[in-house]
Amino acid sequence: MKQILVKKNILKNNDNIAMKNKKFLDSKGIYTINLLGSPxxxxxxxxxxxxxxxxxxxxxxxxxxxxxxxxxxxxxxxxNIDVVQVNTGGACHLEASMxxxxxxxxxxxxxxxxxxxxxxxLVCPASYDLSEDIKITVMSVTEGNDKPxxxxxxxxxxxxxxxxxxxxxxxxxxxxxxxxxxxSLLNGDTEIFEVSCRTKEGVNELCKYLKEExxxxxxxxxx
Amino acid sequence: MKQILVKKNILKNNDNIAMKNKKFLDSKGIYTINLLGSPxxxxxxxxxxxxxxxxxxxxxxxxxxxxxxxxxxxxxxxxNIDVVQVNTGGACHLEASMxxxxxxxxxxxxxxxxxxxxxxxLVCPASYDLSEDIKITVMSVTEGNDKPxxxxxxxxxxxxxxxxxxxxxxxxxxxxxxxxxxxSLLNGDTEIFEVSCRTKEGVNELCKYLKEExxxxxxxxxx
Numbered sequence: 001m002k003q004i005l006v007k008k009n010i011l012k013n014n015d016n017i018a019m020k021n022k023k024f025l026d027s028k029g030i031y032t033i034n035l036l037g038s039p040x041x042x043x044x045x046x047x048x049x050x051x052x053x054x055x056x057x058x059x060x061x062x063x064x065x066x067x068x069x070x071x072x073x074x075x076x077x078x079x080n081i082d083v084v085q086v087n088t089g090g091a092c093h094l095e096a097s098m099x100x101x102x103x104x105x106x107x108x109x110x111x112x113x114x115x116x117x118x119x120x121x122l123v124c125p126a127s128y129d130l131s132e133d134i135k136i137t138v139m140s141v142t143e144g145n146d147k148p149x150x151x152x153x154x155x156x157x158x159x160x161x162x163x164x165x166x167x168x169x170x171x172x173x174x175x176x177x178x179x180x181x182x183x184s185l186l187n188g189d190t191e192i193f194e195v196s197c198r199t200k201e202g203v204n205e206l207c208k209y210l211k212e213e214x215x216x217x218x219x220x221x222x223x
Numbered sequence: 224m225k226q227i228l229v230k231k232n233i234l235k236n237n238d239n240i241a242m243k244n245k246k247f248l249d250s251k252g253i254y255t256i257n258l259l260g261s262p263x264x265x266x267x268x269x270x271x272x273x274x275x276x277x278x279x280x281x282x283x284x285x286x287x288x289x290x291x292x293x294x295x296x297x298x299x300x301x302x303n304i305d306v307v308q309v310n311t312g313g314a315c316h317l318e319a320s321m322x323x324x325x326x327x328x329x330x331x332x333x334x335x336x337x338x339x340x341x342x343x344x345l346v347c348p349a350s351y352d353l354s355e356d357i358k359i360t361v362m363s364v365t366e367g368n369d370k371p372x373x374x375x376x377x378x379x380x381x382x383x384x385x386x387x388x389x390x391x392x393x394x395x396x397x398x399x400x401x402x403x404x405x406x407s408l409l410n411g412d413t414e415i416f417e418v419s420c421r422t423k424e425g426v427n428e429l430c431k432y433l434k435e436e437x438x439x440x441x442x443x444x445x446x
Binding site (some may be wrong): 038039040066067068069071090092099119120121122123124126139140142143144146148149151152155167168171198 | 290294307343362365366370372375390391394
């Protein structure tokens with residue numbers, strides 16, 4: 001009997017393409033992040049704050065994933081950042097082949113930092129490597145502190161978790177201690193940044209961390 | 224050349240199973256809703272408020288979808304409601320065959336109202352009919368008013384949209400007019416309920432609507 005494991009093949013094929021992209025990005029010393037999170041967790045707002053905070057000292061480009069619209073790409077473009085919109089046509093995640101295509105439209109020369117903003121979804125995008133150096137998951141305190149244990153794959157695979165909308169925490173029953181415990185249960189190496197895009201709290205610390213990683217990759221050639 | 228359209232077949236197969244479940248539920252006069260929304264939009268909290276509000280005047284059962292945990296099912300069980308946990312093992316949506324299995328564990332006699340709480344995800348569950356009378360999407364004001372246009376399938380297919388966390392709206396830049404316009408663009412027949420599970424605002428109106436639908440189905444046999 002022949003057995004066809006479709007899912008495994010799709011993922012393996014994705015990983016092969018991602019590896020090729022990664023080699024290319026490594027050769028250019030471009031530090032790449034895969035920005036993940038639920039719809040409305042604040043991925044695009046965070047990205048806007050990061051652009052403002054680093055204020056042109058980093059040469060940055062953005063690949064925006066969305067089902068159909070270019071709303072987020074337009075927000076990023078208004079900051080005079082090189083941005084490519086990828087519309088998945090309803091698919092729930094980005095795949096590495098979409099990044100291959102998007103890279104053709106980005107001016108790679110002198111680029112330091114590539115941000116891939118994934119489709120808003122805390123489940124499916126976790127399975128697809130996009131050639132990133134690290135995954136960053138954004139979640140907001142309004143989502144509740146039970147989310148890491150409920151959607152473990154995303155948090156297990158994220159090197160950085162950004163806890164957003166900290167300015168609203170007093171209005172919620174979000175248990176910060178439990179959140180830290182659960183994240184540490186899933187991945188003991190995760191860096192957590194408490195942020196509010198509204199008050200700008202914590203954005204500076206996150207940018208400092210990223211600037212160091214970007215510099216390290218530029219200096220060493222590989223992230 | 225033979226072509227295998229896997230996705231279409233999966234969905235068609237799902238629809239066939241859903242139709243069988245629906246016939247069974249219709250024959251018993253059980254009004255069924257598919258409760259959808261992002262992680263942290265407040266689906267389980269809303270369900271808890273609905274249970275409190277209807278306070279045993281409706282004979283209700285719940286099927287709880289989750290990737291791995293039984294956290295939400297435990298919350299519902301604490302209200303002395305018949306609940307079945309379905310763990311998808313990482314899959315991003317419930318399918319009709321899971322409902323067939325779950326129904327075997329529910330006491331159907333005298334049941335008026337079946338709530339299926341789907342996996343937290345604003346994309347994938349929209350494609351899978353679960354034998355429900357209506358889909359209800361819960362979104363919170365903290366997610367931002369752009370979400371209906373960014374995730375249109377879910378909102379197009381929902382007869383009811385619950386706008387949750389209204390007590391927090393003053394802390395956000397949520398544009399209520401734009402939200403109503405966009406929902407009406409996607410589906411002119413959608414009923415919108417503005418709710419806060421924290422202050423209980425609007426829960427009564429939603430329950431009144433549902434009680435009428437439940438009664439209508441009980442009286443007519445079919446919803």
